[in-house]
Amino acid sequence: MKAILFRSGTLVDPLGEKVWEADLLVEDGRIKGISKGLASPRGAQVINVSGCLIFPGCVDVHVHLREPGGEHKETIATGVRAAVRGGFVAVAAMPNTSPVADNAAVVGYVAARGREEGWSRVLPIGALSRGSQGEELAPLEEMWRAGAVAFSDDGHWLANAQLMRRAMEYAQMLGVPVISHCEESELTRGGVMNEGITATRLGLRGMPAAAEEIAVARDLVLAELTGCHLHVAHVSTAGVVRLLREARSRGLSVSAEVTPHHLILTEEAVQGYDTNAKVNPPLRTQADVEVLLEALADGTIAIVATDHAPHAREEKETEFDQAPFGISGLETAIPLIFTELVHKGIIGLTQAAARLSLAPRRLLGLPGGSLAEGEPAELTVIDPEREEVVDPANFASKGRNTPFAGWRLKGWPVGVLLRDRWCLVRELPGAGREEI
Ligand SMILES: [Zn+2]
The missing domain is CATH 3.20.20.140 (Metal-dependent hydrolases)
Incomplete structure (x- = not known):
């Protein structure tokens, strides 16, 4: 997998109990670097996640x-x-x-x-x-x-x-x-x-x-x-x-x-x-x-x-x-x-x-669960301010059975980094849209 640089995210690390703003670079299935103002390696995909939280x-x-x-x-x-x-x-x-x-x-x-x-x-x-x-x-x-x-x-x-x-x-x-x-x-x-x-x-x-x-x-x-x-x-x-x-x-x-x-x-x-x-x-x-x-x-x-x-x-x-x-x-x-x-x-x-x-x-018994160099590159990116009404008709699941239909909720996942690719599932606050 090519390198991906997540620019300007708010990182949430449950192990170190720490929340801070930084860039996060993943390469070869691992977190390669975390710091402010990381340089983007040649050929890397850069994703602007400002305004978003990055969870393991x-x-x-x-x-x-x-x-x-x-x-x-x-x-x-x-x-x-x-x-x-x-x-x-x-x-x-x-x-x-x-x-x-x-x-x-x-x-x-x-x-x-x-x-x-x-x-x-x-x-x-x-x-x-x-x-x-x-x-x-x-x-x-x-x-x-x-x-x-x-x-x-x-x-x-x-x-x-x-x-x-x-x-x-x-x-x-x-x-x-x-x-x-x-x-x-x-x-x-x-x-x-x-x-x-x-x-x-x-x-x-x-x-x-x-x-x-x-x-x-x-x-x-x-x-x-x-x-x-x-x-x-x-x-x-x-x-x-x-x-x-x-x-x-x-x-x-x-x-x-x-x-x-x-x-x-x-x-x-x-x-x-x-x-x-x-x-x-x-x-x-x-x-x-x-x-x-x-x-x-x-x-x-x-x-x-x-x-x-x-x-x-x-x-x-x-x-x-x-x-x-x-x-x-x-x-x-x-x-x-x-x-x-x-x-x-x-x-x-x-x-x-x-x-x-x-x-x-x-x-x-799975590895990961924290944000640090060397950890597996599996991430969940969440826009904590995004508001959306639950509409089961839009579920990817075949099961539309939910008591929450019509609820206006705030704080939605916008993408996940799987081991081999980035999947955008909603708009990033400042970027384009792809659907799965
Ligand atoms: Zn049960």
Whole structure:
């Protein structure tokens, strides 16, 4: 790749917790120089990014790309384009496809399809149990050799404690995290939204916070027993935050993620039976949201992940009880975090970069996550002042299911530097436009 000089950007380094103005030069896949007034090497592409922030490339640790088997909802081709438009240089793909990614062949297929597309990198996650059925351990080592970066039965909780223990023991030996979708399913059977007065008023079956908290508590105990790194997916309740704080205070190897929708919306979004607000875990209460925001700010929850869950229009345009769970989240995550958290002073710029880049990379064992010479040349460039109204018709994702349609958001990704090229996805404040 030829050299690229990013001129006059505002660099945000989450590792050094530093924000400063400088030029940044990349060459041969690495950051080659950072300083004010860098000379442009002969033949280099010069990109004026004045007015923009440069983050180390953002990584989403939780997406559903639906391929193989769910191509009417999303394909790897559309999913990676949605990732690029959303400002993500890499995404970790959950294994609940059809067939399930519970063997080396499917894991290898997902990784290879991602490489063929050549946009955001696709990092496959292997299932914990065969078919994610919770009955028999999947061949973890084989999947790891085929490129699996983590293991998860996402969509289900692995209720069998003995099986979870064994999976964690193997994962620990391989040095790979187990990602748990924490939901005690007897308590949530038939549930479609948060349990409480709103559900009662709407006449909908509720899913109690306790279902999530019971599952997290058991998984923390097993993480302590096995020494495996436990990553708790999509935290939604204040009670889970309490459990995480206790576990972290005792030094357990545990991390957690939260989605933009759980940070911003409450169960009130379900009023009017909007199926786009039907997610699992469900949107909770204002009290939960406040604790989640605190936990994100203090690092108890170190990762923002989208749980990107695209669905076909006709699947969501049905009765609330019947509609599938999920939000198409890749293309709104960064503007939502900027609008609702950064611009409101809940988290700072280096924290935003830590939650979207450094911590996700550490979880998956990827290099990078800071801005310094020698670091991988993967960048996300964000215009913090750009305002745009969310229009799902413009999504690169096939999934147009979002409760944020029509929201005016401020702070959008304008480009990403992938390992081999610069992709402009919106206008730079002072330059021309290319579309992907
Ligand atoms: Zn899940």
